[in-house]
Amino acid sequence: MLLFGPYTWLILLVFLATMLIQGWLKSTYAKYGRVPNSRGLSGAETAREILDRYGLANVQVEPIRGVLTDHYDPRGKVVRLSEGNYSSNSLAALAVAAHEVGHALQDAENYVPMRVRSQLVPAAQIGSNFGPWLFIIGLMMHLTGLATIGLYLFGAAALFQLVTLPVEFNASARALANLKKFNLLSAAELPAARQVLTVAALTYVAALAMSVVYILQYAAILGMGRDD
Numbered sequence: 001m002l003l004f005g006p007y008t009w010l011i012l013l014v015f016l017a018t019m020l021i022q023g024w025l026k027s028t029y030a031k032y033g034r035v036p037n038s039r040g041l042s043g044a045e046t047a048r049e050i051l052d053r054y055g056l057a058n059v060q061v062e063p064i065r066g067v068l069t070d071h072y073d074p075r076g077k078v079v080r081l082s083e084g085n086y087s088s089n090s091l092a093a094l095a096v097a098a099h100e101v102g103h104a105l106q107d108a109e110n111y112v113p114m115r116v117r118s119q120l121v122p123a124a125q126i127g128s129n130f131g132p133w134l135f136i137i138g139l140m141m142h143l144t145g146l147a148t149i150g151l152y153l154f155g156a157a158a159l160f161q162l163v164t165l166p167v168e169f170n171a172s173a174r175a176l177a178n179l180k181k182f183n184l185l186s187a188a189e190l191p192a193a194r195q196v197l198t199v200a201a202l203t204y205v206a207a208l209a210m211s212v213v214y215i216l217q218y219a220a221i222l223g224m225g226r227d228d
């Protein structure tokens with residue numbers, strides 16, 4: 001979409017980096033998805049253990065269909081782990097389970113970036129669904145105002161991605177701290193969990209970078225249109 005402009009090379013570069021990071025995540029996940037943890041705990045048992053240690057007996061742990069569908073549901077107070085991670089005792093499964101519990105802990109203590117992020121959800125959805133289209137239609141019909149609104153809407157979606165970063169990095173930091181603190185993983189196993197979570201976090205950075213280069217491209221195209 002609107003690939004041709006002054007930042008085309010940058011878009012292609014970020015696209016390439018995104019593909020590499022996704023491939024890296026897939027291979028890291030596959031690698032540590034085959035290594036069982038020394039205590040033989042499943043993802044579900046790990047999540048339950050950490051939640052209980054923090055007195056969050058009210059937060060449920062449930063399996064959900066699909067791959068990489070793991071998430072925390074703040075409304076239902078449920079940590080949902082993909083079926084594989086729920087029952088697996090791999091290092092990757094434990095890292096993901098502890099990460100999702102990290103979000104439950106953020107919710108329990110009203111972690112500010114998480115609150116801000118949930119406030120931005122509607123704007124982000126409108127922004128990513130309609131922003132690019134309004135921009136293109138505005139451009140084609142020479143309605144600069146409409147194109148500018150499209151650009152701002154797309155900017156709202158990027159802002160959401162920006163606020164997502166501290167939420168994700170913090171959940172991973174909590175995960176690693178808790179895996180260590182409660183002796184769920186040994187010192188020798190922790191680097192694997194760290195690697196899984198770090199590469200996963202990079203995918204969020206790549207998504208933000210993609211939005212930023214598109215915004216640069218859109219802004220440049222809009223600026224050129226004005227000069228005509």
Ligand SMILES: [Zn+2]
Binds near residue numbers: 099100168171
């Ligand atoms: Zn997360």
